[in-house]
Amino acid sequence: MTDDRKLRVSKIRNGTVIDHIAGGQALNVLAILGIDGTSGESVSVAMNMPSDRLGKKDIVKVEGRELSQNEVDVLSLIAPAASINIVRDYEVVEKHRVERPEVVVGVLECPNHNCITTEDEPVESRFAVVDDGVRCEYCDTIIRNDLPAHILAD
Amino acid sequence: MRHDHIISAKQLTRADIEEVLDHAADIAEDPGAYADRHADTLLGMLFFEPSTRTKMSFTTAMKRLGGDIVDMGSVESSSVKKGESLADTVRVVEGYADALVLRHPMEGSSKMASEFVDVPLVNAGDGAGQHPTQTLLDLYTIRENAGFDDLTIGIMGDLKYGRTVHSLAHALTNVDAHQHFISPESLKLPRSVRYDLHQEGADVREHTELDDILPELDVLYVTRIQRERFPDESEYREVAGQYQIDGETLDVAKDDLTVMHPLPRVDEIAHEVDDTDHAKYFQQAHNGVPVRMALLDLLLGGESER
Numbered sequence: 338m339t340d341d342r343k344l345r346v347s348k349i350r351n352g353t354v355i356d357h358i359a360g361g362q363a364l365n366v367l368a369i370l371g372i373d374g375t376s377g378e379s380v381s382v383a384m385n386m387p388s389d390r391l392g393k394k395d396i397v398k399v400e401g402r403e404l405s406q407n408e409v410d411v412l413s414l415i416a417p418a419a420s421i422n423i424v425r426d427y428e429v430v431e432k433h434r435v436e437r438p439e440v441v442v443g444v445l446e447c448p449n450h451n452c453i454t455t456e457d458e459p460v461e462s463r464f465a466v467v468d469d470g471v472r473c474e475y476c477d478t479i480i481r482n483d484l485p486a487h488i489l490a491d
Numbered sequence: 492m493r494h495d496h497i498i499s500a501k502q503l504t505r506a507d508i509e510e511v512l513d514h515a516a517d518i519a520e521d522p523g524a525y526a527d528r529h530a531d532t533l534l535g536m537l538f539f540e541p542s543t544r545t546k547m548s549f550t551t552a553m554k555r556l557g558g559d560i561v562d563m564g565s566v567e568s569s570s571v572k573k574g575e576s577l578a579d580t581v582r583v584v585e586g587y588a589d590a591l592v593l594r595h596p597m598e599g600s601s602k603m604a605s606e607f608v609d610v611p612l613v614n615a616g617d618g619a620g621q622h623p624t625q626t627l628l629d630l631y632t633i634r635e636n637a638g639f640d641d642l643t644i645g646i647m648g649d650l651k652y653g654r655t656v657h658s659l660a661h662a663l664t665n666v667d668a669h670q671h672f673i674s675p676e677s678l679k680l681p682r683s684v685r686y687d688l689h690q691e692g693a694d695v696r697e698h699t700e701l702d703d704i705l706p707e708l709d710v711l712y713v714t715r716i717q718r719e720r721f722p723d724e725s726e727y728r729e730v731a732g733q734y735q736i737d738g739e740t741l742d743v744a745k746d747d748l749t750v751m752h753p754l755p756r757v758d759e760i761a762h763e764v765d766d767t768d769h770a771k772y773f774q775q776a777h778n779g780v781p782v783r784m785a786l787l788d789l790l791l792g793g794e795s796e797r
Contacts, residue, residue, distance in 0.1 A: 451618050453599040459578050460603050467686070475599025476620060477683035 347381065352400045354422040354429075355412070360385045360393030362416055367397065368485035369411050370404070378402060391418060410438040411445065414471065414484055440465050440474070445487045452476035462489065492789035496605040496612045499621045500658035501687065505665040512631050515778075515785035525556055525784065529791055532558035535588030537580065538615070539566050539595040544754060545615050545625070548779035549592050549787075556784055561587050578607045585610045590791060593617075611790040619652040619681075625753055626658035628782040629712070630666075632775040636749040637709040639666040645704055647673040648714030648734055648759060650680045655753040656714055657684050664691040671708070673698045675730040678716065701734070702743075710749045711736070713759050737761035741769055751775050 358366055363382050367373070372380055379400035388394035403423050404412070412419060413435035423431035443461035447454050454462045454475050464471035470481035480487055492510065494502060518525055534553040538546055550560050563569050563584065571580060577600060581591060585608040593601050594615040601614035601621075616622045633642070644663065650656050650672050660680070663670055670693060672680055679697060680688075688695050698704055705711070716734055721727040735758055741748065752760055752772040764770050 449598060451596070451598050453577070453595075453597045453603045453617075456577075456597065458576050458603060460606070472683065472686075473599070475602050476618075477598070477681075479682050479686060 348427055349379075349381075349398050349400045349424050350427055351425050352398065352402050352423075353404050354424060355397045355399075355404075355416070356394070356420045356422065357388070357391060357418045358395040358397065358416040359391060359418065360388075360395055363395035363397050365415050365485045366395070366412060366419075369415070369488055370397075370399065370402075370408060371488070372399070407441070407444050409435055410441045411484065411488065413437050414441075414466065437466055441471060444489060445471065445480070445484065446489045447473045447476060447478055448480060448487055449473065449476050449478040452478060492786075494790070496601075496614075497623050497786065497790070498601050498605055498612075498614045500623045500626045500661040501621075503623065503627075503662060503665070508627065508630055508662065508665060511627050511782065511785050511789065512634060514789060515627075515631055515781040518784050518788075519778075519781040522555060522781070522784075525788065527557040528788060529553070530557040532556070532590075532791060533588045534558060534560045534787070535584045535591040535610075536560050536562040537584060537591060537593045537595075538563065539571065539577075539593075539600075540616070542594055542615070544776055544779065545594065545622075548776075549613075549615065549624075549783055551780050552783035552787055555780065556788060558589075577604055581608050581612070590787065613786070613790070616654055618654070619657075620654055621658045622654040622753075623658050623662075624779075624783055624786060625655045626662045627786060628775060628778045629655070629659050629751065629753070630662060631778050631782050632751060632771055633710055633749070635774075635778075636771055637747075639668070642666060642668040642709055643671070643707050644668055644710040644712060645671040645673055645701070645708045646712045646714070647701060649678045649716050649720065650674045650714075651678040652717060652720055653714045656712075657681070659712065660684055660693075661687060664688065664693045669694045669696075671696050671698060671704045673701050673704065673734070675699065675716075675733075677726070677730075678720070701736070701740070705740070706743050706745070708744065708748055710751060711744070713750065713752045713756075715755070715757055715759055731758075735759055735761065736764065738763045738767065741767070744769070 363384050381398040383396040385393045419435045422429045441464050445464050463474040465474050472479045553560055581604045590611040592613045592615045596618050598618040598620035600617045605612045716731050718727050748769050749771050750769040
């Protein structure tokens, strides 16, 4: 029996299903997506479900929203095995695995308060993806842990 | 020179370094031959932080090449005081000058500024980040005195915030150098520099005591421990004294040890060392002119004679 047949989470009509998130990371995925429950989006979360591939996995279903490439890029850093399913009218119309990008632009805020990207300058933050984290391409600061804490506010 | 801008020592290959150093050596040998090399060329000086040596040596270098400078002046007297962004400032000044030199208190400032201009931009120090032209003159001085082959160098002091240290450490991965870093625990190399040195496979060791390594060194590069970085004055006092060198300290050093310092010094090197053959820090400062002449000449389209 596959994982999916074991699951009993209701289908969504339009939106995104993020599957194969490592167990326990779903709340960080929500943080990356800026979902804190206040904006009225309908969200389903399943945590620590049995998974053949991951042992335990989390699933997030977001009604009425398709993820941007930037969001997928950052998501890939904390959930490298995740798959993204775009759903329209109850049908999965796109399905793909996340891929670690070489850079993430305009998504994370540099934690170095003396980095020029934290000033009021016409420049977007730009982080190179390195082996075990990301690195600011302006000041070289490396972030290894707690990436969601550095996501830029909208 | 294949670079449009000089932002970080990390961008400099061994070939780039040797091109600048060889050209600087030619210039030092016959500076008069370059006196009209860049007549009518203007260098825009954008110093958002106080600077004496770096600013004066860039000014001297440009004038010795026959050109001149246009100087933004102090931040207090400039449009920056009115809230102008750095991106706007450099875009305006590139209309006045053929190349720009930027010193700014924030890390990454030169990289960002270079993205807004078409004229060559040289980083003259960005916060605690990089100071690549200091590194080129440091390397020139090292090559003159100790060579690049099987070099054992100790770099001591504030390794965490010292931009000259960060640049030099990166550049030394291009030569056959064994790098020893000596500092208090609280001022060790930042994570990003360690990462690069590790990636480059550099031979690096860290120490808290100079005595552990001094007898093996060909070069000792001393930097100021910056009192203002310590949250507690007593913590500063505890470590500062450990990193002073005087004539007695150097008794165990090799006879031909080269002692360097990017200056200004406070009390890291006793004045009695100045009169020894070890002291090369004033020579190092003077080397800033031919090295910066060479770099500007190459960036402005000159060619090395070699």
